[in-house]
Amino acid sequence: MVLQPTGLRGKGGEPGAWLRSLRFWPHSKLWCARAHPRPALTEFLRGPLRLTPPHPPALLPKRFPASLLVSFLLVGQVCGGEPPDTFLRIGLLSHVRSVRVSATGPYHVLELSTGEQYPFPEAEELTVRTTSYGLLVGNQVLKPALRFQGEADDTVLLLNGKRYRDSLLLQWQRAQGITVINEVEIDGYLCGVLPREASVNWPIEALKAQAVVSRSFALANLGKEEAAGFDLTADFTSQVYGGVDGEHPKTIQAVNATVDEVLVDRRGKLVNAYFHHSCGGRTDASTMVWGGNSWESPPSLSGVRCRFCRDDEYYHWTVRLSEKVIRTRLRSAGYTVGAIRRLSLVGRTRGGRANQIEVVAQGKAVLIPAHRFRMAVSPNQIRSTFITRLSRRGSDFEFEGRGWGHGVGLCQVGAKTMALKGYSYRKILAFYYPGSRVQRWHR
Numbered sequence: 001m002v003l004q005p006t007g008l009r010g011k012g013g014e015p016g017a018w019l020r021s022l023r024f025w026p027h028s029k030l031w032c033a034r035a036h037p038r039p040a041l042t043e044f045l046r047g048p049l050r051l052t053p054p055h056p057p058a059l060l061p062k063r064f065p066a067s068l069l070v071s072f073l074l075v076g077q078v079c080g081g082e083p084p085d086t087f088l089r090i091g092l093l094s095h096v097r098s099v100r101v102s103a104t105g106p107y108h109v110l111e112l113s114t115g116e117q118y119p120f121p122e123a124e125e126l127t128v129r130t131t132s133y134g135l136l137v138g139n140q141v142l143k144p145a146l147r148f149q150g151e152a153d154d155t156v157l158l159l160n161g162k163r164y165r166d167s168l169l170l171q172w173q174r175a176q177g178i179t180v181i182n183e184v185e186i187d188g189y190l191c192g193v194l195p196r197e198a199s200v201n202w203p204i205e206a207l208k209a210q211a212v213v214s215r216s217f218a219l220a221n222l223g224k225e226e227a228a229g230f231d232l233t234a235d236f237t238s239q240v241y242g243g244v245d246g247e248h249p250k251t252i253q254a255v256n257a258t259v260d261e262v263l264v265d266r267r268g269k270l271v272n273a274y275f276h277h278s279c280g281g282r283t284d285a286s287t288m289v290w291g292g293n294s295w296e297s298p299p300s301l302s303g304v305r306c307r308f309c310r311d312d313e314y315y316h317w318t319v320r321l322s323e324k325v326i327r328t329r330l331r332s333a334g335y336t337v338g339a340i341r342r343l344s345l346v347g348r349t350r351g352g353r354a355n356q357i358e359v360v361a362q363g364k365a366v367l368i369p370a371h372r373f374r375m376a377v378s379p380n381q382i383r384s385t386f387i388t389r390l391s392r393r394g395s396d397f398e399f400e401g402r403g404w405g406h407g408v409g410l411c412q413v414g415a416k417t418m419a420l421k422g423y424s425y426r427k428i429l430a431f432y433y434p435g436s437r438v439q440r441w442h443r
């Protein structure tokens with residue numbers, strides 16, 4: 001790789017003096033340009049930067065992810081436009097009193113309020129604890145927030161032994177303890193999501209569909225957890241994210257093959273691309289499942305008939321739960337119900353899912369939205385609200401139903417079957433999100 005900076009001017013240095021390194025992730029063929037010192041870079045990088053690879057153009061990177069700290073324009077033969085600001089803040093831990101941080105190479109801690117930077121060698125593991133005045137890092141009290149970052153761009157950080165790309169931000173509040181956030185470039189994030197939300201055994205076209213779906217979902221939900229100080233959680237309430245430890249070459253290939261691609265609707269609006277395990281024969285309209293101000297769902301989330309998940313083991317399911325278990329779980333979720341005499345389904349969505357469940361207990365009837373009932377009682381036992389029969393069996397209630405998950409957007413089992421039948425990821429997405437199209441994302 002030959003760097004040919006054109007028009008870069010730095011303080012008393014040669015053009016490009018602030019460009020510290022280029023990183024190439026071998027698995028993903030993703031590139032990342034970084035600068036040093038990063039906060040100063042935006043002041044001095046004004047001109048274009050041309051990067052000339054010595055080898056065939058087939059290896060050219062498609063894009064350069066930008067950083068929250070360093071968001072700058074790279075133009076030239078390898079990058080045709082302004083890269084989007086695609087770093088995400090993923091909440092990894094909350095309300096903890098101490099954490100252990102180390103790295104695979106030399107790293108530093110940046111005290112954000114003062115700009116002070118504290119270097120540490122690779123082998124040094126730091127224990128960070130809460131105190132009355134801030135965070136005790138080693139034997140020194142530092143003011144939060146603290147950013148941990150590797151000196152080299154291929155350095156991976158370890159949080160309590162689990163590996164994460166890019167940087168870790170530690171925030172602290174007296175009443176809440178430490179919150180740890182992974183500031184990670186979106187494709188690095190997706191590399192840690194796909195193996196958890198899909199299966200590496202799926203055909204590549206299904207994984208590519210999932211990559212576009214997960215990217216669209218993440219971008220459509222940026223800031224969803226802003227009250228907690230980050231964009232998205234690392235669990236199922238957003239998307240399950242396993243960091244570097246969860247990555248797999250095949251899912252990295254799917255991310256890399258779809259870099260920057262998102263789903264947009266007919267008006268060019270980003271689709272909030274929900275997905276679920278299997279639909280049981282029909283996906284459903286988002287507002288029919290979760291309610292909303294209107295009964296009209298966006299057309300891309302309006303539901304389709306699906307004939308591709310019939311072989312799924314959860315296409316039909318049955319579960320028996322005791323009255324006591326249901327009552328206890330409903331109470332834990334805040335529903336004050338006595339001994340349950342009857343449960344019945346009230347209303348159906350267009351896709352055939354239960355709208356509400358009536359709980360009759362000690363002469364009192366309570367109507368609970370079906371998806372809330374399911375989440376309260378057990379989403380992994382009552383696998384969907386596509387409940388086809390609900391009956392009493394002695395002291396138990398028996399639920400029969402179809403599919404697993406909320407039923408909105410992509411049916412993952414259906415996507416896998418479509419890929420096995422030869423459909424491309426674009427065809428799969430067009431089927432499950434009617435009227436949508438794949439487009440390169442620009443902020």
Ligand SMILES: [Zn+2]
Nearest residue numbers: 279306309411
């Ligand atoms: Zn399906």
